[in-house]
Amino acid sequence: MTSSVGRCRRASLRVAGPTVLAAALVAASPAAGQDLSDRIMAVVGGNLLLQSQWGEQTAVLAEQFGVSPGTPEFRRLAEDTFDQMIRDLVIVAAAERDTTLRVTEDQVLREVDSDIAQIRQRFGSEEEFQRQLRESQWGSLAAYRADLQDRKRHELLGQVFLETRRGALAPGPVDEAEIRAYWEENQEAFGPLPMRFRFEEIPVTLTPTEESRAAAREEAERALAELTASRDFGAVARQFSDDSVSARQDGDLGWFGRGRMVPAFEEAAFSATPGEIVGPVESPYGWHLIQVLDRRGEEVRARHVLVGFELGSGDRERAGREAEEIRDRIAAGADVDSLQAARMPGDTESAEPVEIDATQLPPAYATALDGLEPGGARVVETLTGFSVVVLLGTSGGEPPTYEIMAPRIRLQLARQKAEDAFVGRLQEEIYVDVRLRPEEVL
Numbered sequence: 001m002t003s004s005v006g007r008c009r010r011a012s013l014r015v016a017g018p019t020v021l022a023a024a025l026v027a028a029s030p031a032a033g034q035d036l037s038d039r040i041m042a043v044v045g046g047n048l049l050l051q052s053q054w055g056e057q058t059a060v061l062a063e064q065f066g067v068s069p070g071t072p073e074f075r076r077l078a079e080d081t082f083d084q085m086i087r088d089l090v091i092v093a094a095a096e097r098d099t100t101l102r103v104t105e106d107q108v109l110r111e112v113d114s115d116i117a118q119i120r121q122r123f124g125s126e127e128e129f130q131r132q133l134r135e136s137q138w139g140s141l142a143a144y145r146a147d148l149q150d151r152k153r154h155e156l157l158g159q160v161f162l163e164t165r166r167g168a169l170a171p172g173p174v175d176e177a178e179i180r181a182y183w184e185e186n187q188e189a190f191g192p193l194p195m196r197f198r199f200e201e202i203p204v205t206l207t208p209t210e211e212s213r214a215a216a217r218e219e220a221e222r223a224l225a226e227l228t229a230s231r232d233f234g235a236v237a238r239q240f241s242d243d244s245v246s247a248r249q250d251g252d253l254g255w256f257g258r259g260r261m262v263p264a265f266e267e268a269a270f271s272a273t274p275g276e277i278v279g280p281v282e283s284p285y286g287w288h289l290i291q292v293l294d295r296r297g298e299e300v301r302a303r304h305v306l307v308g309f310e311l312g313s314g315d316r317e318r319a320g321r322e323a324e325e326i327r328d329r330i331a332a333g334a335d336v337d338s339l340q341a342a343r344m345p346g347d348t349e350s351a352e353p354v355e356i357d358a359t360q361l362p363p364a365y366a367t368a369l370d371g372l373e374p375g376g377a378r379v380v381e382t383l384t385g386f387s388v389v390v391l392l393g394t395s396g397g398e399p400p401t402y403e404i405m406a407p408r409i410r411l412q413l414a415r416q417k418a419e420d421a422f423v424g425r426l427q428e429e430i431y432v433d434v435r436l437r438p439e440e441v442l
Contacts, residue, residue: 041082042435043435044086044092044430044431045092054078054082061077062074075438075439088158089154090423092154092155092161093430095160101157102232103157108156111156163294164274164275166415171418172413172414172417172420172421174413174414174417180402183402183405193396194357194358196355196358197394198354199391200389201387202336202343203344203382204343204386205284206309206311206315206316208309208310217282219240220305224277226240233303233305237251242307246303257299262285264281265290268281268290272302275292276292277291289304290303291303296415320379320386324379330388331376336390364381372389374391376390377391
């Protein structure tokens, strides 16, 4: 069975979510039949850890991982959950002292609305959902929403605090024995390897006019002014960005290494320090405002606002016909490398095959590659015009091996050690008063 410590790590800085509804609404007691009152278990900074909150989180995790109340495993899970919640409150207390950090109510409400929507789906009817709420410790949806908003606000603030400092944390040393032990304890928790696509593409781009470039630059400057005025990055991305996929994620592009982005974007991203906003940076897609969120080795995690170029409908139609002609030539047996060389003279890096997880594919690419046989080609519409994608093959779906997972486990454990050391230093600065230990309740 997976260790309860590992489970609690995955629950870090997360309020009890919508995955287990009976536990989330009823807030089941750690001991069956026990009256769960809101006694104060700990004071951390200016925040309280209540027995009901600990019981709720423990019940959710126990249900999620199949741990039965009254067992030794449940006791360990409950104790580890308590320690993790204290740790999270230490992070929140430190975050509250940093006046430069902000979490907008828009972010909080979006997450709360999403959680409640998922909760509703778990019930057979709205009447049953409302009945559970009336019988829970909250008594009503309004009270539950208010409590969830307060805890979600703390959760997001703690996450932002860690993200802004993660780049300065030195990873801790991890030896082979630790990696092997983690693998053996958690092997069953690893799902099958994600489906990956390997493909080539031939771009058919549109060239913007000088007027279009200038207008897009002006719009990007307006977006930059909003960010300079301390407006939330996610809100600016949703308002201004023409990259609709990342805009829905507050502009977040996730992790990427060198060779994944166009040269101008890559140069700006890898030259920036975490937290810094750079731009406008011009690429074939338009003007980008870029903020690096974190670094790990040769990868960065960044978000952006993209203001694309306005292109004429006639230009797009001509480019579409050209892309279709290239697709038809490939279907007739034309050499892909030769077609790439003609479209991208001297750009050998962009001509390299792309290998990417299916979950990271933009929707248009996922649709084009779905059901395509190796060697087949389809046309994808992009922000800069069109691209002809040629599938080389797929992989994934099989159970992971230790050899595949070991580098990822090493990175995870190294980051966890760095974070633990950082939180340990914070605990020396933050007021922590533990008044009721789990073993006194169980």
